Amino acid sequence: MGDEHDMNDELDVELADELIARAATSLREPVATSAGFDARVMAEVRGRRSRPWLLRARTLRVSPIAGLAAAAAISAVTLLVPRLTTLVVPPVVSTVVPVVATEAARAAATVLATHAADAAGLQYVQFVFVAPAARKVAVVGSFNDWDTAKTQMVRGPGGVWKAMVPLTAGRYTYSFVVDGARWQADASAPRSVDDDFGAPSSVITVAPRP
Amino acid sequence: MSMDLSDGILVRRVREGEVELFAALVARYRDRGARFATRMLGRSEDAEEALQDAFVRAYRALDRCDDPDRFDRWFFSILANRCRTAGARIGRREQTFVAEEEGVPRAAVPHPAERSAWREELDRAVGMLDTDQREAFLLKHVEELSYEEMSEITGATVSALKMRVKRACERLRFTLQGAYTNG
Numbered sequence: 001m002g003d004e005h006d007m008n009d010e011l012d013v014e015l016a017d018e019l020i021a022r023a024a025t026s027l028r029e030p031v032a033t034s035a036g037f038d039a040r041v042m043a044e045v046r047g048r049r050s051r052p053w054l055l056r057a058r059t060l061r062v063s064p065i066a067g068l069a070a071a072a073a074i075s076a077v078t079l080l081v082p083r084l085t086t087l088v089v090p091p092v093v094s095t096v097v098p099v100v101a102t103e104a105a106r107a108a109a110t111v112l113a114t115h116a117a118d119a120a121g122l123q124y125v126q127f128v129f130v131a132p133a134a135r136k137v138a139v140v141g142s143f144n145d146w147d148t149a150k151t152q153m154v155r156g157p158g159g160v161w162k163a164m165v166p167l168t169a170g171r172y173t174y175s176f177v178v179d180g181a182r183w184q185a186d187a188s189a190p191r192s193v194d195d196d197f198g199a200p201s202s203v204i205t206v207a208p209r210p
Numbered sequence: 211m212s213m214d215l216s217d218g219i220l221v222r223r224v225r226e227g228e229v230e231l232f233a234a235l236v237a238r239y240r241d242r243g244a245r246f247a248t249r250m251l252g253r254s255e256d257a258e259e260a261l262q263d264a265f266v267r268a269y270r271a272l273d274r275c276d277d278p279d280r281f282d283r284w285f286f287s288i289l290a291n292r293c294r295t296a297g298a299r300i301g302r303r304e305q306t307f308v309a310e311e312e313g314v315p316r317a318a319v320p321h322p323a324e325r326s327a328w329r330e331e332l333d334r335a336v337g338m339l340d341t342d343q344r345e346a347f348l349l350k351h352v353e354e355l356s357y358e359e360m361s362e363i364t365g366a367t368v369s370a371l372k373m374r375v376k377r378a379c380e381r382l383r384f385t386l387q388g389a390y391t392n393g
Binding site: 024026028029031034037038041042044 | 236258269383386
């Protein structure tokens with residue numbers, strides 16, 4: 001009886017060790033990162049991103065009706081989220097925005113037309129910030145060297161400021177700079193643990209394209 | 211070419227301003243890091259974010275890498291820390307396993323062709339471990355580090371780590387017994 005019990009214990013131990021060994025072997029299987037991972041890390045390491053698309057601005061021609069329709073679509077999307085927020089907009093939107101009739105859209109169109117070329121791997125992220133009393137607002141972050149001059153936001157109705165930024169998949173920290181002096185994190189986004197440069201900042205993660 | 215250089219030389223030259231050489235360190239530790247982070251966090255998107263974060267933090271803190279020849283251990287300590295932070299933020303266990311316990315019938319969940327039932331059970335079992343236990347188990351049995359190396363990475367004592375690994379193994383055995391005998 002005792003011998004039988006000991007034998008069962010030994011079998012249990014043997015099976016258990018085999019189980020752990022099999023688990024470890026399975027867990028050692030390689031895991032690949034998504035395409036461009038190294039490049040994204042290095043872009044953030046350098047503190048600036050390579051911007052070949054800046055050098056390839058082009059004029060986009062669309063009909064006024066299509067432009068107005070796109071403007072209406074963008075406004076609708078933005079107004080659905082009146083609080084501070086970020087949106088991912090398909091790149092195709094940029095091809096129709098330049099002919100929008102409104103003042104705000106005209107200014108945004110300049111940025112979009114510049115950024116529209118060679119958009120492989122880029123996703124257009126719209127930053128929105130509500131500040132009716134502000135005279136000017138910029139979005140700064142790890143994607144533009146935290147430079148307050150690089151991405152000025154455009155004021156729209158109701159003091160809704162907007163800027164469209166092309167980003168590859170990855171994690172970015174950012175903040176808004178109001179009137180050139182006041183740094184403000186995005187209240188609707190996760191707060192950066194670092195608060196880079198001692199200023200409040202938020203985190204956005206752009207998911208890889210499916 | 212740069213891939214032939216030792217960690218110590220790469221770290222020193224990056225510190226001296228050859229930023230592009232950091233890419234060789236990224237390439238060298240990317241796959242191991244991705245595996246560890248994925249096993250820790252479960253979702254590849256979360257793992258990749260933590261890994262990217264760890265590399266960027268390592269670069270920014272490179273002057274504080276006391277032993278450039280052991281960049282791997284130092285980097286893994288940063289990565290382990292980022293995984294802990296990300297894990298706490300994501301609340302992965304609650305999101306994943308509470309939903310499962312609420313009862314999608316197992317038979318109704320389709321298994322992707324390349325993913326065996328055993329593998330699914332394994333990921334689930336690893337995900338159910340406490341963070342400390344999961345980290346210790348992965349470092350010991352997957353990354354195959356010594357307890358002394360694990361201690362450097364985690365800051366925990368060797369005896370504490372041995373206990374964590376032991377408990378992780380016990381829990382895994384208990385959880386996986388059925389899957390193993392059936393699979």
